[in-house]
Structures are given as C-alpha cells and as structure tokens.
Amino acid sequence: MTAVAAPEAGTGHHLQRSVGFWGLTFVSLGSIIGSGWLLGALTAAGVAGGGGSLVSWVLAAVMLIVLALIHADLGGAYPVAGGTSRYPHYAFGGFAGFTAGWTTYLQAVAIAPIEVEASLSYVNSVGTVSKTFPLVHADGTLTPQGIVIGVLAMALFAFINLGGVRWLSDSNTLIVLWKLFVPVLTIVTLLLIDFHPGNFTANGGFAPFGFHGVFAALPAGVVFALQGFEQATQMAGESVNPRKHVAKAIILAMLIGAVVYIGLEVAFVGALDPAKLAAGGWAKPIGAGDYGPYYTLAISGGVIWLALILIVDAVISPGGTGLIYVGTTARISYALGLPSALTRVTARGVPVWSIVVATIFGMVFLAPAPSWQQLVTVITGATAIMYAFAPISLGALLRSDPDRPRPYRLPAPRILLPVGFAFANLIIYWGGFGATWKLAIGLLVGQLVFIVAVLARARNVDARPRFRSALWIWPWQIGLVVLGLLGNYGSKGDVELHVLPEDLDALIVAAFSIVVYFLVVRTAQPRTEVERAVEADFAEEPAELRPAPGIA
Template identity: 55%
Template sequence: MSTTEAPALTTGTGLRRTVGFSALLFISLGSIIGSGWLLGALTAAKSAGGASILSWLLAGVIVILLALVHAELGATYPVAGGTARYPRLAFGAVAGFTAGWVGWIQAVAIAPIEVEAALSYLDHVLPGFVDTDGDLTGIGLLVAALLMLVFTGINLLGVALLAETNRITVLWKIAIPVLTVIVLVFVAFRGSNFTAGGGFAPYGAHGVFAALPLGVVFALQGFEQAAQMGGEARNPQKDLPRALIGAVALGVVIYLALEVAFVGALDPAALATGWANPIGEGDFGPYVTIAGALGLTWLSVLLYVDAFVSPAGTGLIYVATSARLSYALGRSGFAPRSLARISRRGIPWVSTLVALVVGLISFAPFPSWQSLVSLVTSATVIMYGFAPLTLAALRRVDPDRPRPYRMPAAGVIAPLSFIAANEIIYWSGWTTDWKLGVAIVIGFVLFVAFRAYRSSREGTPFLGPDLQLRSLAWILPWLGGILVISALGQYDGAAVIPEWIDLLAVAAWSLVIFYLAVAMAMSPEQVAREVDAEAADAAAEPHG
C-alpha cells in the first residue's frame, strides 16, 4: 500500500443521499423496538427467573461491542446493504455472498414475523386472526398480506417517506415502553420477586445464557439498519457511528428497565412454584395481563395499540433492509443484476418486490412468531460475526483509508465480539443451528448455479479471481466447527461436552478462526481494487 492516505469511499447518484442523523438513529432504534419488547421479558424470565436481568445486561454488552465494529465499517465504507458488502472488500466474493445470504435470510423473515406478532395481539380485540396455537387463520393470512403490501408501497414511494413515517412511529414506540416502566414500578413493584421461585438464578448460568436466543438478542438486533442505509445517508462518516451507538445504548436501557418492571410487577403467588408460568398458563402478552390484573384498563388499551404499532413499524423498516441486501447481492454479481434496478425515486424496486413475495411465501411454513425467532437470531448473529473479522482484516490490509470513527481497542474488541457472536449461535441450540446450516448450504447451491448460468450467458469465468476460494478454508471450518460443538453441547445437543467446557470450546475455536481469517485476507492491492470497484460501481448505478 502507498504511504499516502487512501481516498474515502464514496457512492454515486444511483441511491439518493437524503437521510440525516435523526432518521438514521430512528431507523436503527425503530428496528430494535419491535415485537421483542412485548414478548422478550416473558421468555427471558421463564428461562432465567430473576436473573433474566443478567441476560439483558450480557446481551447489551455483546450488541454494543458489535455496534462499535459496525460503526467503524459503516463510516469508512458507506455502501447500501453494508453487511453484505463489507466482507467482500476483505475476503472476496465467497465471503461476501455468505454474509449477504444469511443477512438476507434474517432480514426478509423479520417483516412477516412482526406482522404475525401484531395480529396475534390484535386477535385479543378482534378475534379470528390466529388460532389457539398462535398460527394465522385464513382471515389472518389475508390481513397479513395486506399489511405487507402497505409496507412495500411506503418503501416504493421513497426513502424520505420511509424515514419520516418511521420517525413518527418510533416516537410512539419509545413512549409506550417508557410509560409502562414508570407505571409498573410505581404501582406494583416488589423487589422480593427477584429471589422468588427458587432464588435469584433458579436455573443457574445455563438459564441466563439460554434466554439470549429465546427473544433477548432478537429484541436488540436491528441496530445495523442505519449501516444498511449507508448508501443513502447524507453525511455517513459523521452520522452513522452516532446513530448506531446511540440506538443500541437507548435500546439496552429501555429493555433492561422493562425486564426489571416486569419481574417486579408479577404476582408473587404465580412464582410460588417456579417460573414456568409467571403470568398464568396460556396468557399471551405479559404487560397486558399485568395491567389487567391491576385494573389499569387505560394502560391495557395503550398496550394493545402499541402491540400493533411497534411490530408494524419494525416490519416496515425490514422490507427496506431486505431490499437493500438483495440489491447489494445483485450489484456484487452474486445474484441477478435485475435485483439492483433503481427506480426514479432512488429505490431498489425489484428487490423490494422480491422481499414482498418471499415474505408472503414465508407465512406458509412459519405461521407464528415463535416458529422463527431462534432461526432468525442465529442467522443474524452469523451476519454480525463477519463484521469483526472484516474490520480486523481491513485494518491490516487497508490501513490508510480515512476512518472518521475509529473503534478503540480494536485488537481486543474485534476478537471478543466474534467470540460473543459464536456463543449466541451455540446457545440457540442444535435444533435451530442444523436448520440454519441447511439454509446456508442451499444458498451455496444457488450461488454456484447462478455463477454457472452467468458464465455460460456472459462468458465470464466461473472460477474467476474474484471468488477467493481460499476463504472457504476458514468459512467452512468456522460454521462446521460451531455445528459440531452444538451437536455435542449442552443446549439441545447430546450433552457430551460438559457445562462450561462447551463455552470454552466455542471461545477457543472462535479465536482460531478469527486469526486464521484475518491472515487469509486478500492482499492490499486486491482490497484496493475491490474498494475502487465499489465506488465505481456505485457511481454507475442505473435508474429505472
């Protein structure tokens, strides 16, 4: 590399830079506060008891570390669908596709999940949307499809309208949880609940860790949405780091306060025999149940309204996010180029319509909120896991790039955040992890098929230098190793590996993969070409 400072990466005029700091902050915060706040406290308490507050604190630390990583990447390489494009800059096409594929899997599933959550709550006011198992009925499927069409329409009308719509929604989404915390703390808080039902940690550390993939991490995920909109940020170098870090900080504080308020407001009699049913067997909607028991009808009404607004607002954002990720796959040559077509309003309209179609299809195999949460969490964390690897590699091979935000202690935080991401994948359990493994294999099959098709039609080399197949030497061992530990571990596995030794095994394997991957990054010259190609490609983005 030259000793002179490399130019900042900029994008062209295909996507319009109209999104300011507050909109970026609200986009990330709006993604964080969705159906997770309505259900996360209950699932965490059932898994960990009073120690569920430790689950939120641990998840908060992990997500903040990952947000710091994304803040530097987003400010240094501000491109649309960033999580799908960052790894390619350091490791080539195979790594870029893998990150983009798992990112797209989770993003395209979030909008349907949020719609399902909204209708599940609304069913208490207007029965008929879900059955006794929580699955969508025929009328529920119809309304869900209409909501997906509304989300898509708002996205197609332009990112400025999306940002303004989200700004209004997020203000409401913040106000109701904060109001709930204040009311429950002042009306019904009992500190003794935190040691009821078997003590502060009735299920030990295992319960604290197991709570993370059951809704805790799912609730906090979404902070990276501002980075996904990097190609449309007005001042990405300055605004992206502040938006990412600010959204995570606010989200962690709100969720931790909600868990404290929820546990403190429970009826002590319900905890006498343990935490299996802290609000009553079959009850759906923890805060609504508590408000009803306290005679707070006005709060119940607000919670029912928010139970629709919060998930709907998050679903709206994720239609945009999944479109940016498939757009990035199209621009990178990993998927048909038609996915990268931009409308006159500056919107990736083909990708937006694809997100709609896939979202509608997903209602069939996954008709309830619960059926997808753990799978989406694991896919999200794999996507997050690529970020610290990419940051460490680009720090080494692209050191002269201007970094408006430079993450402190990167030599410690990057490997630590990679370990944390892999621990969450492990805690998700074998049943979830093997299904995600199958989804990743399907992605690779599609990638090879499209690559072969493009090679035959366009004459491009099937095994071109852009592939960087050597990346498979760490990607396959990384994911395969975690699957093996998961199959033999304590979380829905064969329990061959003892408790705590399993966590050490995940950490040790993570460090091996981390340093192997960084060492196998592309050369400085290759990275410089990839970065230049991103800038040139963005400048040539077509409209229509």
C-alpha cells in the same frame, strides 16, 4: 457481486443520499424496538427466572454493544448500501461476500412477517378478538383471516418503501417516537402500580436455572429483541453524510435500546403478582396461554388506559419494525445483485424489484409459519452469523486496507475484535444443534446459488470471486455444528449429546472462536483487490463521499 452504488446500465439513477443522522438513528432504533419489547421480558423470565433474566439482558447488551461498535467502525469507513454483505466482500472477495449477504438476507426477509405475526398474536390475546374474530390458532400459527391481514400489512410496507427512502425515513421517525414513548410509559407505570422486589428471588432464588438458564434466554428472545442496530449500515449508501453519521447512529440506537429493554425486564418482574408467580412458577408467571404480558399486568393493576395503549402499540411497534425490514431487505438484495433486475432503481432512487421480491418472500413466511417463539431461535442464529462476519472482516481490513480514513475507530481492536467474534459464536451455540445445522444448510444453499451464477457467467457476479479466501467458512461452520451436537443447549426433542462439561462449554466455544479468528484474518485478499472492490462500489459518488485512502 454487484457494485452496489452503481446502477444497472441504462437506468440513469442510483440510490439517493437523503437520510440524515436522526433518520439513520431511528432506522436502527426502530428495528431494535419491535415485537421483542412486547414479548421478550416474559420469554426471558420463563427461561432464566426473575433475577437471571436481568443478567441475560445485561449480558446480551454488552455482547451486542461490542458488535455494534465494530459495525460503527465499518459503517463509517465503508458507507455502502447493504453493508453487512459488502464488508466481507472487500476483505475476502465475492464468494465470502455473497455468503454473508445471503445469510443477512435470509434473516432479514423473515423478520417483517415475524413482526406481523407477533402483532396479530398480541392483539389476539384480547378475549373479544380471540372469541369473535380469532387471528391465531392455539399452536401460534395464523388463522386464514390472520393470514389475510398479514398479507395486507406486508403490502402496506411495500407501498411506503416504494415512495423512496426519504418517505420511509420520515414515516419511520414518527413511528419510532411512539415506539419509544410507550415502553418508557409502561416502565414508569408498572413501577408505580405495585412493585414486588421479592419476585427477583422467587421460585428458586435470583437465578433458579443457573448460568444455563441465563445463556439459554439469549437465543430464545433476548438477542432477537436487541438486534437491529446494523440497519443504519444497510442504508449507509443513502446517508447524506455517512462518514459522520453512521457510527454515531449505530451507537446511540444500541445504547437507548439496551436501557429500555433492561428497564422493561425490571418493571415486568417487579409487577408480577407474587401469588400467581408462586402458583404457576416461571413457566406461567401471569397465567397459562397469555401472549400479552404487559396488557395482562395493566388489566390486573386496574390501569385500563395503559392496556388500551398497549393494544394500539401491539400494531404500531411490530409494524414499524416490519416496515424497516422490508426496506433494508431490499437494500441487501440490491447489494447481492442476483438476478440483475434487483439492481434497477426508480427515479426516486428506489430498488423497486428488490422491494417487490422482499415483500413476496415475506408473505410466503406468513403461512404456514411456526409461532413467533419457534422462529426466533433460528432467526437469532442467522443474525449471529451475520454479526460474526463483521469482526473478522474488520480485522482483515485493518491488515490489508490500513490507510482507509475511519471516522470512528473501534477501541482496543486487538481485544474487541476476537471477543466480538466469540460473542457471535456463543449466541449461535446457545441456540442449540437443531438451529445450527439448519443454518449451515442455509449457507450451503446460498453458496451453491453463487457457484451456479459464476459458472453461468451471470451479470453482477465478480469475475474474481476468490474462493480460496473463503475456504475457512466451512471449517468454522462444521466446528459450530459439532459443538452444538456435543453441547448442552436446544429445544425439547433436539439431539444434543451433552458431552461438553456444562461449566466449561462456553469457554470451549470461545477458545474455538478465537483460534478461528486469528487464522481467518490472515487470509484477507491483498490491498489492491480491496481498493478495487471499494472503488467499484463508489464509482458514481461525488469525490467527497468516496471513502478512498487519503481523503480526510
């Protein structure tokens, strides 16, 4: 693994610390409010029903707030670029760190093109667009002209990112202010147009699909919508005051995002036409094949001006999130450091080749990509694996690096750390066996890449990868795959065996997770190794910014 704060020899530059508190906050908030706000409410209601969808959003908010608090602790104590891959590196060595970083990269590199696809799909729901210049096929994949526009959007994201992190932060600030304004405007407008409280218990009661529907909605789009708070940790290496700002930025962004999304679900369900809801059920509450739910509700309510704003926002909101993810994906590949060219930075402090590679991979995802909804479950599972590494890393570091100053301290860590790990594993399980085994294969590919790099003595690979400290990864992953196979969740056509009792399966997964947590935290590498790894990452930082033990 590369020491991310130290540039490749001979470049003379490293990542520049120029992002303030609001810049970090808006990076996280801009990631949270993307295509999920345009599409998440419809998806959640279709899976969980009216009242059940509200429970899904509240449950997801609680779960992700716990995980956000854990990241806030880690981000303040270890403010380094590509943080989600570095925390496991500090706790368990290079092999575990690369595995976590690889998972982070896979989910992050796919999000920008998913956001572009969502934007094009939403715009395509306007009748004149779909008839005269279709951007999306009936199966949700992009048409040739849709792919061309998507490629141009990815190129624009790269261009802005190449201008430097300050340029990215400043442009993102304006975008996020708009992205926050439009959902709030939509909530208020829909609540005032024609609110139907009875919709929350229509078609089978408050939660017509029971707990199964509530849980299944999380990986189907709810968690995807709320994820993104960790982006402040990915850019912590460019924060002007990371020990003060990172934790606050993560927590504030997560709380704002949770409130907005819960409000959007309330407004969406309440604004539905009871007659159409009765006719189409929760599978088609606003009409067959409609991809722009708020746009349709605005049109049917006679609020044409809101419909026009929503079409504009269908470009800005997903586009803004895609812009951020190209930048943060570049920081993750910079942290991974394979090949070594990815660690080269320009005079502006930009990891130029990391941005180029992230953009090219994103363009590849555009064609032939499955629809937005089909990709969301797999990406959500990869995100949950990334999140799962945080609680076990913090738990291990509290044992082997106890004197590290922590600007923000997670409350009740003995409870919230194993609970947070269980939350992440439950999100993976609810995604079903079809997604879980694919994620395990993806992890294996990344580990093989690392092993080859070690055998080839590649640059930027830790000479002491500590394979033994990462042996727990495969019993954990195999356990999740088996639970997924025996479980009760997944898409139509998957091979779940439905052996686990449906009223107890969540408790079984949680118990498995807690056992794994307490076994894993005991395998942390010794204190001297942790200090060596941290010091290597901050070797070129000013003394006041080094997160060394004893610095207040």
